[in-house]
Amino acid sequence: MDPAPRATCFCRVCELAREKGIPHARTGCSLFVDDAKLLFDTPEEVRLQLNRERIRDFDHLILTHWHPDHTHGIRILEQVNWNFAEGKPFKAPIKVYISAQQQEWFKKYSCGAFLDFYVKRGMIEIVPMEHKKDIVVDDVTIRPYLIDHTKGFCFVITKADKKAVYIPCEYHHVIPDPEIKNADIFIAHNLFWENKEISPRKNPPVDEDSFEEMLKHADAFGTKKIILTHIEESFQLDHDEMNEKMKRYYPDYDVQAGYDGMKIVL
Numbered sequence: 001m002d003p004a005p006r007a008t009c010f011c012r013v014c015e016l017a018r019e020k021g022i023p024h025a026r027t028g029c030s031l032f033v034d035d036a037k038l039l040f041d042t043p044e045e046v047r048l049q050l051n052r053e054r055i056r057d058f059d060h061l062i063l064t065h066w067h068p069d070h071t072h073g074i075r076i077l078e079q080v081n082w083n084f085a086e087g088k089p090f091k092a093p094i095k096v097y098i099s100a101q102q103q104e105w106f107k108k109y110s111c112g113a114f115l116d117f118y119v120k121r122g123m124i125e126i127v128p129m130e131h132k133k134d135i136v137v138d139d140v141t142i143r144p145y146l147i148d149h150t151k152g153f154c155f156v157i158t159k160a161d162k163k164a165v166y167i168p169c170e171y172h173h174v175i176p177d178p179e180i181k182n183a184d185i186f187i188a189h190n191l192f193w194e195n196k197e198i199s200p201r202k203n204p205p206v207d208e209d210s211f212e213e214m215l216k217h218a219d220a221f222g223t224k225k226i227i228l229t230h231i232e233e234s235f236q237l238d239h240d241e242m243n244e245k246m247k248r249y250y251p252d253y254d255v256q257a258g259y260d261g262m263k264i265v266l
């Protein structure tokens with residue numbers, strides 16, 4: 001994804017992001033589940049994100065898939081669990097959850113071999129992520145559902161009677177699992193709007209799920225409350241404009257654009 005401001009771009013959206021900062025300025029796609037001290041993904045700017053939000057520690061990291069925009073901040077594991085002065089980890093290994101397929105691709109196409117090195121140093125422990133194999137941390141349960149077409153995942157995060165659905169990327173040909181019902185909120189990746197009045201983006205991908213299809217998925221999950229994530233500079237919409245247009249064209253849904261530092265309380 002292209003965060004804003006995009007280097008070397010001086011369009012209206014990027015200039016507004018430079019001038020006003022958050023919410024118009026955006027960094028990469030991540031999510032921190034505070035009750036579980038669990039981080040989803042390590043975009044390039046993850047160090048800045050953790051500092052900005054004053055996150056004190058995490059023991060669990062889910063790598064949703066290998067793509068560079070979700071993994072190229074992987075060296076954050078060194079900051080969190082390698083004591084350079086003493087040449088040993090600060091604490092017990094951080095649990096890193098990744099599927100076998102995504103780990104293979106991460107190694108083949110990117111810097112995934114770092115994970116082996118971190119395991120050897122005792123900084124992390126790899127936990128293979130599998131379809132419907134629950135990740136349980138204290139009273140939070142995260143169930144990953146495989147998106148077969150992309151080998152990415154849809155995550156259902158549950159605590160007591162609260163439920164969030166999170167699909168951060170690989171949102172192509174998603175078939176909502178009928179098991180997922182009564183979600184309080186859906187945090188969804190967005191690629192493009194079929195409604196051209198919203199975004200002037202040219203040549204949107206034709207074989208991927210649109211915003212409008214995502215609304216149908218939200219219906220299947222039983223929620224009208226949606227937060228968009230993975231928001232691209234190429235949409236050419238500033239934060240307020242995006243919210244205003246979604247409200248105007250899709251008034252039946254409580255849908256809003258996520259932003260850096262957004263806190264979601266269920």
Ligand SMILES: [Zn+2]
Pocket residue numbers: 006009010011012013014015233
């Ligand atoms: Zn721009």
Ligand SMILES: [Zn+2]
Pocket residue numbers: 001029067069070168169170230
């Ligand atoms: Zn992505």
Ligand SMILES: [Zn+2]
Pocket residue numbers: 065067070169170
């Ligand atoms: Zn991706």
